[in-house]
Amino acid sequence: MALVGRALLILGLGVSVYGIGASLYGALQGGQRWVDSGRRAVYALAGVMTLAFVILEAAFLRSDFSFNVVAGHSSTTTPTFYKATAAWSSQEGSLLLWVWLLSLWSSLILFLTRRKVREIAPYATAVLLGFATFFGSLTAFFANPFATTANPPSEGAGLNPLLRHASMMFHPPMLYSGYTLLAIPFAFAIGALITRRLNSEWIQVTRRFALAAWLFLGIGILLGARWSYTELGWGGYWAWDPVENAALMPWLCCTAFIHSIMIQEKRGMLKVWNASLILASGTLAVLGTFLVRSGILDSIHAFGASTLGVPFVILLGVMVTGSVALIIWRRADLRSDSQLDSLLSREAVFLFQNLVLVGMTFVIFWVTFFPLISEALTGTKVSVGPPAFRPFIVPLALVLVLLSGVGPLIAWRRVTAANLRRSFAFPVAAGLVALVVLLLVGGVSKRPFALAMFCLGTFVIASVGQELWRGVRARRAMTRDPVPRAFLQLIRRNRRRYGGYIVHAGLAVLLIGVAASSSFQHxxxxxxxxxxxxxxxxxxxxxxxxxxxxxxxxxxxxxxxxxxxxxxxxxxxxxxxxxxxxxxxxxxxxxxxxxxxxxxxxxxxxxxxxxxxxxxxxxxxxxxxxxxxxxxxxxxxxxxxxxxxxxxxxxxxxxxxxxxxxxxxxxxxxxxxxxxxxxxxxxxxxLVTWIWLGAIVIAIGGLIALWPVPVLARRRATSAYAARLARELA
Amino acid sequence: MDFVIVLAILAAVVYVVSAPLRRTGEAAPSPGAEIADLEAAREAKYREIRDAELDHRTGKLSDDDFEAIDRSLRAEAIEILQALDGAKAERAG
Known part of the structure; x- marks a missing residue:
């Protein structure tokens, strides 16, 4: 079946190239049939890549050592579960996984938007298929998973023992899902910039994909941290390794994006910022994939030196120059529709939080690539370890936690001093109580950053708790529901808001765990x-x-x-x-x-x-x-x-x-x-366990925010507002 | 055998991808860029009104602030609805 696998890769490549041509031709000539054909090319690519992946999986499960990749990464003694997941432990298999996931997510978004965003969709299709062509070419010509040998060995080399860990087996698909999902808003942003359709429509159709990318990437990062803690034998969960950082950077950018798009949706502001953020997130996702494969920076997670570096550098160059050029070209269309009403508003908090997140991304980028920068400037590769990150990241993380507690307490548009006092009284008191209690506990005051994190974390948890309680109380005032039902209904009807709040609480729990375990470890x-x-x-x-x-x-x-x-x-x-x-x-x-x-x-x-x-x-x-x-x-x-x-x-x-x-x-x-x-x-x-518990809370909050509101409920809500406005119009 | 499988897949791919090109009828009409934009803006505005109501009910907005914000949001929503009606009428006419 190796021949069929190789043929499928070539066929996938052909379909991708055809799809790009058909979509662009359709967009430029106004030919909807060609656009539809281009969209169907994406569906076909998903089918072809699914078959290719099934063939590869079958080879692993059958221990077919005539496949070089199976002989190199599996053996007859490898347990079946690890045989099934060994496919993505190789360079070749993981690249195929990348294209396969990309084709699946691309098919999903193009199916969901088949009657929407008609101007943007063909360009987005072309961009998505452009990625598929790039990664498909690497798979077909540079790292072919279907390469075979005439004299197969009787036994394979086996899976790398470090990878025989349940979380490591799910870590790559999660990260790749995150990376490939980020390609969706990236592609639609490109389409929106080309067609000058820069209002909130493209954001509305891709918001859920950006959130899913954030969720998958976050789960992948945490699974990697768990693997590091329980498998690598050094006792830590985060080493500021280049490959770890490569996943964290797009996650931070994406976090900023999913907050700031709310401002564009509501106020028509921050269009340049949002377009730049998602283009940066998409580029950082490809940079992450590149770092794992190029071997340019020393990392325990990398596949080692390979020949794939040059094609990736070219792709990254095209993405960066293309993105910058598009933003400059469309700067007149990216002007904001309105202005910030007040610095005491949720919009202002989001803006500040965005700056902190982008600041963190910049610090991580700079320090991670410092060895390469120093080598380029001085000829000597200067390696900097975790201590270089901490002086910048720790204070920024403290500000971020503070803002994640302030955000839920402040209303959109503006607030008055009296309301601020009422909203902040309980969370601030909780933070101060935590401060007093911790100061009484010996040793904590010697670690001011950890102490600050504990107090701010308490403030965030209290602010989220207060918001949930106030929401339940407001709901009960309307419906007289018992508390559990009112709580569930509140979350069900306001998934984005309360899902987000739960994420904030989880982040606070996680960072309290990080602060405690890193400051008070023996x-x-x-x-x-x-x-x-x-x-x-x-x-x-x-x-x-x-x-x-x-x-x-x-x-x-x-x-x-x-x-x-x-x-x-x-x-x-x-x-x-x-x-x-x-x-x-x-x-x-x-x-x-x-x-x-x-x-x-x-x-x-x-x-x-x-x-x-x-x-x-x-x-x-x-x-x-x-x-x-x-x-x-x-x-x-x-x-x-x-x-x-x-x-x-x-x-x-x-x-x-x-x-x-x-x-x-x-x-x-x-x-x-x-x-x-x-x-x-x-x-x-x-408190190491708090890290994993916090991660679970974050994942639950993310899922709540991601879960679609039933169509009927959405229509009901929309009709109620429409009726009210109609009455006013009359 | 492999060759036959590859040919069968190729035929299936060509069939799927070329289906729209073989279509004789017209494609479903697009709602139009302006209408789509306005509909997106309307949904966002409804959400904003809903958020302001929730902020008010949970005590983050005073009665006065809520009244002012709600009035302004509804005025903006009415503007969008009027623009939407206009765009739809123009497209129909």
């Missing part, structure tokens, strides 16, 4: 023998006994740890380090089993107030002489066996493999029977 790097102990933040952690396991998939060395506090048992934790066999035979018959990829299983006790996080780094030096000896003995025995007649050689080699497996089992057993000292990283962090 971390100890210790070397322990069985029976020895270490004390971390009052927890006595004892190395109880070593454990080891040798399977066909990997060899693990680990430890059972006992955690106690104040003489009371808290938890038993198990941490292991797994060694996967390398495929390189030059590393030795035995040695290759200890020199492949490695992964850590963290011993974790997650709690609402504290996480106890442990990881072992076993030192294999004591068994290295035995490994070397084994390599020599087996090499000699293998050479001798190879000199025998074929039938005898086969039998002898089978026996030798069995002996080798027994020797590896004995080496693992040695760790248990004659244990030696091992290095442990022991961390106690407060």
């Amino acid at each position: 971390s100890h790097d210790v070397v322990l023998r069985p029976g020895q102990q270490a004390v971390v933040d009052g927890y006595r952690i004892t190395y109880v006994r070593p454990i080891a396991r040798a399977t066909a998939e990997k060899i693990s060395f680990g430890a059972v740890l006992d955690v106690a506090k104040g003489g009371r048992h808290v938890q038993t934790l198990t941490t292991t380090r797994g060694f996967y066999p390398a495929q390189d035979p030059t590393l030795g018959v035995v040695g290759r089993f200890f020199n492949g990829e490695e992964e850590s299983q963290v011993g974790l006790r997650a709690g609402l107030t504290k996480d106890i996080w442990t990881v072992i780094s076993p030192d294999l030096t004591p068994i290295q002489p035995l490994i070397n000896q084994g390599d020599q003995v087996f090499l000699k025995a293998m050479s001798a066996a190879a000199a025998l007649p074929p039938a005898q050689a086969r039998a002898q080699i089978t026996n030798l493999f069995a002996a080798r497996d027994a020797a590896i089992g004995a080496l693992a057993d040695r760790w248990v029977r004659h244990p030696w000292a091992a290095e442990f990283l022991l961390i106690v962090s407060p």
Whole structure:
């Protein structure tokens, strides 16, 4: 089926190029049939790419090692779930996933708008198919997932052990969904600029896609953070890695966009700003994809150096120059229809929040690319780590949290001082109570930024709580519904508003978790023998006994740890380090089993107030002489066996493999029977769980805001206002 | 076999993509750019009125402020509705 797969890629490319031509011809000549044909080209592309992806998935599930990509990223011992998701662990498969997702989202928006935005849609179709052509070309000619070999190996290399983690398997599709969904408002913004249809219509039809992009990108980022925390063995969830930053930048820009478009919808303001924001978000999404693939910046998440850098640089150049040129060209049409009524209004808060978000994006961009900038200017690549981000990002994050609490308390257009006092009294009091309580707790006052985040976070949660309560009270005054029903009805009827408020509360919870865990973490790097102990933040952690396991998939060395506090048992934790066999035979018959990829299983006790996080780094030096000896003995025995007649050689080699497996089992057993000292990283962090809980709250709020209002309810609301206005007109 | 599958898919793609070009009747008429813009503005204005009402009911707007804002919003909505009626009449006539 590889031939069919390759043919589908070429067919997809052809359909994309045709669709661009048909859409543009239809738009320029006013030929609706050609425009419709261009739109159908997108549907066809989605069908073709779906088939291509199914063929690739089937190859992974069947362990068809004639596909190079399957041989390189899967094996017969890889669990079925990871076989199914291994497709996007490769450069080739992930590019195909990109085109496939893009074709699906493009089909959805073009189907939904088939009778709307008729002037804009053909240009948007051309832009979307332009992306599909670019990524389709990469897939077809530079990173073909359907490339095959005439002599397939009997076993594949297996999936990178670091990727054998449930959240990592969903992380790429989430990020790619976010990136590809951002292409939708980007394409429609281009169409709106070309056709000068710059009112709120294009925003209304793509707003939900921008929100979905924000949601998927956010979930992807958080899944990546969770993977980093539980899999990478360094104890953190965010390392300011270039690839992490590459996903965060479009998310921040998109956050600014989904707030500022409300001002354009309501007031006809900020047209230049909104167009610029979405064009920047789309460009940053492609930049993120580029960073993962080019290898230009060192990252643990990147696919490594590849030949895809130049095409991406060209695409980014076209996107940046094209966007800037379009904005300049249409600047007269992008003038605002009205002006800000008051600086004490929600519009003003949104504007300020936008500036903060764009400021954060700029800082992250600058520091992430500083190594490249320094190399270009001085010839020396100067790497800057997480400390370079903090002086800028921490104060900006504090302002952002403050604004996310202020926004829900202020009305649109204008407010009076009396109303401000009434709205702010409770949240400000809650923040001040938090301040007093925290000042009484020892140690918190030494960390002013964390203290500020706790107080501001409390302010935000109180302001959202107050708004929900006031909304419920207002609803009950009208309907006399019981509180739970009034609460549900309030949210159901005002999904955008209250979904957004819930997101703000989730953000506050998340950032409180970040501030606490990064400011009050206790971390100890210790070397322990069985029976020895270490004390971390009052927890006595004892190395109880070593454990080891040798399977066909990997060899693990680990430890059972006992955690106690104040003489009371808290938890038993198990941490292991797994060694996967390398495929390189030059590393030795035995040695290759200890020199492949490695992964850590963290011993974790997650709690609402504290996480106890442990990881072992076993030192294999004591068994290295035995490994070397084994390599020599087996090499000699293998050479001798190879000199025998074929039938005898086969039998002898089978026996030798069995002996080798027994020797590896004995080496693992040695760790248990004659244990030696091992290095442990022991961390106690407060409120890490709040990060994941905050993320869940954000996702719930995002889903509420995204969920469409039933057509009937929308019509009912519209009719009520229309009737009222008609009466006034009469 | 592979060749036959590829041909079948190619035929299906050509059939789907060329369907509008084989169409004999006229496409459904477009509502017109101006009308679409005004309809979008009307929906946004209704939403704004609704938001102002909710702000008032939840105590973020005083009675006086709400009255002033609501009056101005409704005047803007009426303007949009009149423009919409005009655009529709012009298109029909």
